Amino acid sequence: MNIVVAGCGKVGTMIISSFVEEEHNVVAIEKEPSALNEVTNIYDVMGVCGDSTDCDVLTEARIQNCELFVAVTNSDELNMLSCFIARKMGAKHTIARIRKPEYNIKSLSFLREQLGISMAINPELLAAKEMFDILKLPSAVKIETFSGRRFEIVELLLKDNASICGESLMSIRSKMKAKFLVCVVQRGNEVYIPDGNFVLESGDKIGLTAAPTEIQKFLRAAGIDQKQARSIMLLGGSRIAFYLAKMLETTGTTVKIVERSEKKCDDLSENLPKAFIINGDGAQQEVLVEEGLNSLDAFVSLTGMDEENILISIFAASHNVPTVITKVNRSELAEMAAKLGLDRIISPKKIVSNSLVRYARALENSLGSNVESLYKIMDDKAEVLEFNVRSDFKQMDVPLKDIVFKPNILIGGIIRDRKALIPSGNDVIKENDKVIVVAANQRLNDLCDIIMK
């Protein structure tokens, strides 16, 4: 697929890198020659130096035959304008990064319709949503949903006190009433697709598919804490904090926002009437302790500096805050933070690039592939895909135990007639089913790819 990406900043580079990995033809547009050079040196893309609202530049980037145009420069207005021009010049789909809350809250749908923007992405809003999901179910590291929330995949970190540690999957399954499937396990840096004899250990990160209600049952039975966070402190009054606080307000949670700048505090208190706004320096430990760090359910560090977020999160974790979420933008630092023991790390640019990859695959879907949705889990080492079963699938109505799958592939769930089904060896795949496939260390484009040839 031909994709044009305008803007090679942090997010742009990340997006380009994932598109190149997906083997798309990518053209990068960037104003700053040095930033463009950096990108064209590292990735196999064509670079065009110039402004993304300049018709000549867009022509040079072959906008006429591009399927997807993504504008992620640092200005919302520029992104919208270049999407508009690109659309008029022949780009089939356009995506703009629009970050300002003003656009997002009031006029987004109007703008999208008028400018012909296929999707508006807001990294901060997406990050806030992801954090909100975690805060709802604090024991989970990550939650993703499939087809109208009938199925969820939950990433869980097994702590020492979980009762299922040291037991094989088979025995866990026979003991519990809940319908679930442990479909992927990350231990250290390796990702496994477990079979029934696999014994879980504390420290493992497991990926679990089940219907949302079953997940609650499983957590209760497994002795994993599942209380929703009720008292939460946000450090840093950034845009993410604003969106997150707005969402949390609706669930009746107490939210405290600690922010250094007085002006930002004023703005926040105007827009968030229910939240506590504290004007203070979060890097000062007394401020945090005084504001009740020890009695919190969750702590979220959202300042603009990755290093600060990591250090303060470690401090919060040492004060026995049960759930600590850390925003880290730079992927090198995210890896190091994970090594330091922080398990809930959220990177807005990674969320953006994942959602764009998903969008691109869905576009290809309309061009012949049948991927319904796609998530990357376990630090991107495994993918979970939802496929529509079409008539060209060869192993229709064959019991799963008789199908020879490729290694590291697992059917995590089947959705038939709007009902979620946890598959066992005797189940079959039928036409028009939706099948959830977990694949470790590989990339799938088609349901037929899962069968050993």
Add this chain to the structure above:
Amino acid sequence: MNRRMVAYTIGQIIKLGGILMIFPLIVSAVYVERHCILAFASTIIISLLFGFALTILCKPKNYVIYAKEGFVTVAFAWIILSLLGALPFYISTEVPNFFDAFFETVSGFTTTGSTILSDVESMSRGLLFWRSFTHWIGGMGVLVLMMAILPTDSGRAMHIMRAEMAGPVIGKLVPKIKDTAKILYLIYFILTVVEFLFLLIGGMPVFDSIVHALGTAGTGGFGIKADSIASYSPYLQWVIIAFMLLFSVNFNLYYLLLIKRFSTVFKSTELWTFLGMVLVASGMITYSIYPMYQNFGDSFRHAIFQVSSVMSTTGYASTDFDLWPGLAKGVLFLMMFVGGCAGSTAGGLKMSRVILLCKIVHKDIKKMLHPRSVASVRLEGKNVDNATLNSVTTYFAIYAGMILILFLILSFEPFDFTTNLTAAVTCFNNVGPGFNKIGPMASFGKYSNASKFILSIAMLFGRLEIYPMLLAFYPKTWTRKN
């Protein structure tokens, strides 16, 4: 330095080199030249063994390369390929001196076309074909060929492409480097076939047509006649003139024509400056040699043939231009430096660099008159950033310095000033013939082995645009801490 990756890529190149030698092997088989068949077959076996040994032993753990690795890979690939390419000449005993064989092969791969052979016509067909085929391979670049046909292991192959392709700025035609390489080779291949057909129609024998088409495409210049192109008909000479010029045009322009962006092509400053320069130089030479031929048609044809040959750095000759008067020789000598357009198969300084140098000079002079003036340099309707401008001036300084040093070294030989100077200039710019003792009808055979070796290295410096070779032999490239 990711040495494994360098060795691995070179291993791939050697294998590819071995496979390409199947073509001269076939030619030798067609003409039943037993000693050549043996020579090519043994070279192919040696290359494949060596290539597989490298790729198997040095299977890299990580495929990440940086600019440094790109330069070093390109430099060593070319040196090793030239050494292997020299083997058929040596094994077949037609060129008994290995330095001669090496010089001839480097001259082939770098598309120089300088020869050490005093009697070309007695060579066997297989070797003559191989000589010209090296032009074709070297013209567009063997690593680019590798990228076009082999699966690439590294997404950063741009570093290699940039090191091998000529010109101050190398861009891609399409987003993927592999597709870019394929398109370039496709254009190259089609143009070569078209020239072959034109030559065939003009009554040139099949073998001669192939050899000359390959030689023109790479802008190389190895002929198979002692008098180069002089004995062929004027029609054939005009065909060769046209294709020498076509192959020294930036290949990106052909791609732009293919995707129907005509206006960009017709606005190309480099193209028009190049053609203008060809016409002006031809005009001056016609004026200078008119008394010799007493016929405008012949004078102009010879003039434009030699100008295209020298500017495209091919090196064919339609007449012994060494006998021409001073003005004509002077113009030709200057044209040796200019070369063709960037992104073509031609050598030399490159038209776009010459244009940029002139513009830089103009800008700086203006700055002296109006110290507060702010002026930017534009080329092809685009602003050229200061980093590129600096690199152009630096390149020119190194380029001039290297030619002078080369000239100084050659002066140890017992030849006159003109011979040594033009030998240095012609080899460094990959043109081919010089004046006096190394004129178009003479050969480099009289130079000593040491000088031949130095000239061979100089040709590689010129073809790869200095930096790859310079960095490969720069000690700091190899130290672990840098």
